[in-house]
Amino acid sequence: MTPVPAHLLAPQGPARSLVARLDPRTRVLAAALFAVVAVAAQGIMAQLAALGVAAGLCLLARLPMRTVLRRLLALEVFMALVLVTLPFTVPGQTLFTLGGLTASAEGMERALSVAAIASAVMLAVQALLASMETVALGHALARLGVPARLATLMLFTLRYVEVLHQEYGRLRLAMRARAFRPRTGWHTWRAYGWLVGMLLVNSVERSERIHAAMRLRGFRGHYPILDLGRAGGLDWGFGAVHTASLALVLAVGMM
Amino acid sequence: MTQELFRLEDLGFAHDPARPVLAGLEFSLSAGERVAVLGDNGAGKTTLLHLMVGLLRPQAGRVLAFGAERRREADFHDVRARAGLLFQDPDDQLFCPTVAEDVAFGPLNLGAGRAEAQDAVAEALEQVGLPGFGERVTHKLSGGEKRLVTLAAVLAMRPEVLLLDEPSNALDRAARERLIDILAGLPQAMVIVSHDDDLVERLATRRVVLRGGRIEE
Numbered sequence: 001m002t003p004v005p006a007h008l009l010a011p012q013g014p015a016r017s018l019v020a021r022l023d024p025r026t027r028v029l030a031a032a033l034f035a036v037v038a039v040a041a042q043g044i045m046a047q048l049a050a051l052g053v054a055a056g057l058c059l060l061a062r063l064p065m066r067t068v069l070r071r072l073l074a075l076e077v078f079m080a081l082v083l084v085t086l087p088f089t090v091p092g093q094t095l096f097t098l099g100g101l102t103a104s105a106e107g108m109e110r111a112l113s114v115a116a117i118a119s120a121v122m123l124a125v126q127a128l129l130a131s132m133e134t135v136a137l138g139h140a141l142a143r144l145g146v147p148a149r150l151a152t153l154m155l156f157t158l159r160y161v162e163v164l165h166q167e168y169g170r171l172r173l174a175m176r177a178r179a180f181r182p183r184t185g186w187h188t189w190r191a192y193g194w195l196v197g198m199l200l201v202n203s204v205e206r207s208e209r210i211h212a213a214m215r216l217r218g219f220r221g222h223y224p225i226l227d228l229g230r231a232g233g234l235d236w237g238f239g240a241v242h243t244a245s246l247a248l249v250l251a252v253g254m255m
Numbered sequence: 256m257t258q259e260l261f262r263l264e265d266l267g268f269a270h271d272p273a274r275p276v277l278a279g280l281e282f283s284l285s286a287g288e289r290v291a292v293l294g295d296n297g298a299g300k301t302t303l304l305h306l307m308v309g310l311l312r313p314q315a316g317r318v319l320a321f322g323a324e325r326r327r328e329a330d331f332h333d334v335r336a337r338a339g340l341l342f343q344d345p346d347d348q349l350f351c352p353t354v355a356e357d358v359a360f361g362p363l364n365l366g367a368g369r370a371e372a373q374d375a376v377a378e379a380l381e382q383v384g385l386p387g388f389g390e391r392v393t394h395k396l397s398g399g400e401k402r403l404v405t406l407a408a409v410l411a412m413r414p415e416v417l418l419l420d421e422p423s424n425a426l427d428r429a430a431r432e433r434l435i436d437i438l439a440g441l442p443q444a445m446v447i448v449s450h451d452d453d454l455v456e457r458l459a460t461r462r463v464v465l466r467g468g469r470i471e472e
Contacts, residue, residue: 133352159350209347212310216335217412218364 018238019061024132024140026235030242031128037246038120044109046253047116053245054123061127068126075122079115086111134158152221160207167203171195258286260321260416260444261307261338267315267468268302276302278468280316284416289445291455294465300448301343303465304418307446308335321415336365338416339409343424345401354380354396354404355389361412379411383437399430406437417443423451 019027034057038050058068076083087095092106129137138155142148175191182188261284269275276299284290292300305311306318309331318325320334342348351357355376362375380386383403396404402422409417422438423431435454438445449455455462464471 135351135356206347209342209344210350212305213342213348214350214360215310216308216340217361217408218332218336219360220332220364 017060017062018234019057019127020131021234022238023231023235024136025144026231026239027128027132028137028140028144030239031125033243033246034124034128035121037249038117038124040253041117041249042253044113044116045255046249047113047120049249049252050246051116051120051123053249054120054127056245057127058123061131063127063131068123071126072119072122075118076115079118083111083115086114149221159210160203163207163210164199164203167199167206168195171198171202260284260286261446262319263303263307263316264319265316266306266313266318268299268306268311268313275468277306277313278315280465280469282463282470284444284446286415286444287460289447289458289460291447291449291459291462292465292470293449293455293462298465299468300465301420304340304420304446304448307418308338308340310340336361336412337414338418339412339414340418341405341409341420341422343420345398345405348405348408349393349401352392353389354385354391354393354407357393357404358389358408358411361408365412375411375413376407379407382410382441383407384433397430399426399433402426402430402434403437406434410441415443417441417445419445419447419449421449421451422447423449423454 022030034050034054038047038054041047041050087103087107087110088098088101090104090107090110092104095103095105095108097103132140134155138151141154142151172195175195180191182192261282263280263282266277266280266282267275268277280303282303292303294300302311306313307320309318309325309328312326321337323330325331325334349357351360358376358379359372362372367375376389377386380388383406385400385403385407388400388404391400393401393404406422417438419438423434426434431451431454435457438458445458447455447458
């Protein structure tokens with residue numbers, strides 16, 4: 001007899017790390033608490049402490065270091081504009097001047113704290129949530145009292161992002177099979193325009209067929225919720241240590 | 256007289272009123288029958304299957320399934336559990352990360368508990384000759400395996416009727432043979448839409464042709 005794979009019933013993570021053994025609800029609550037504390041933390045020292053806690057969570061989740069760093073880098077590049085302009089736009093004590101623009105110490109600090117908070121939350125979410133099966137996440141949210149409609153909406157969003165991505169892959173393949181190479185020029189721009197248009201049309205049709213297939217198998221607007229076990233000693237222990245370290249982060253900010 | 260499972264009366268359907276797909280269609284399916292529906296591309300064969308399980312609603316006529324007329328979405332809920340539709344493209348049907356989750360989706364929707372769903376998964380995978388495939392990742396399966404997994408997903412709901420939309424489409428010879436052998440061993444009544452002469456030859460107990468929006472015997 002074929003056993004139902006473990007992650008139908010439990011969250012997944014690399015090699016059953018400590019984080020992977022936690023109840024999904026514990027992970028969701030821990031991530032939410034972390035985000036609130038990271039944003040509320042006063043001063044750069046407290047924010048760096050939060051970053052430290054987040055890094056610790058990543059270690060506990062045994063995330064592959066390369067992936068973590070690559071995602072972190074993507075975030076920093078995304079925020080680069082803010083980080084570079086802040087020192088020059090926030091008024092305050094002059095730190096240095098660059099071609100007639102003055103960078104303020106306050107602006108510099110602001111930029112640093114934005115980077116620290118964003119990186120900390122990003123790392124914590126990666127450690128606690130990103131390593132979890134989406135279905136487990138949906139179930140955890142539903143069992144925490146999030147309306148079933150919202151949990152289902154979230155699951156669908158994740159599912160259809162994947163559909164869009166697959167459809168994009170298929171179309172790109174079809175383009176490459178006919179020797180398309182992106183250049184600068186009308187041909188390329190028009191081809192990309194068609195790609196986006198076709199992507200939307202195909203994805204809508206495909207999602208309609210998937211929805212039909214789901215209805216055929218008795219889907220009536222929400223995923224069946226399995227009994228996913230309950231929080232044990234490990235969860236309480238983790239919760240206590242997590243809360244204590246976050247309290248410490250807040251305490252650092254008040255010093 | 257044998258038990259009648261489906262009866263379609265004077266069915267009419269059109270995506271575009273100027274060009275009706277089906278008009279005045281009559282069809283019935285009884286227990287134990289395996290009916291092959293033949294017809295040209297675009298004759299409305301897939302439309303017919305979708306009308307039977309309420310994915311589409313007819314603009315004219317009546318759909319009777321398992322002894323009752325079906326009109327609204329709610330009427331079709333139990334029809335879909337009792338008549339399993341196998342999609343033409345397995346990729347449209349598989350949407351869970353692993354085989355076991357996908358096969359368990361139907362039984363769980365029908366209210367099965369965890370243990371029951373687990374049993375249904377094991378039994379269905381056994382039936383299609385893929386025991387132990389539960390942990391496999393669906394998008395990494397071969398075309399033939401995907402087809403058999405989608406069949407298992409339908410069988411896990413323990414339907415009384417199978418509606419097969421070009422089941423042997425895009426399968427290689429070995430996978431096709433295997434599918435035909437499995438289908439030949441199943442007790443369910445079937446409606447088989449197919450262009451595969453060999454498959455029709457070996458499975459069908461009756462053949463009808465869909466032409467000009469009607470069924471011709």
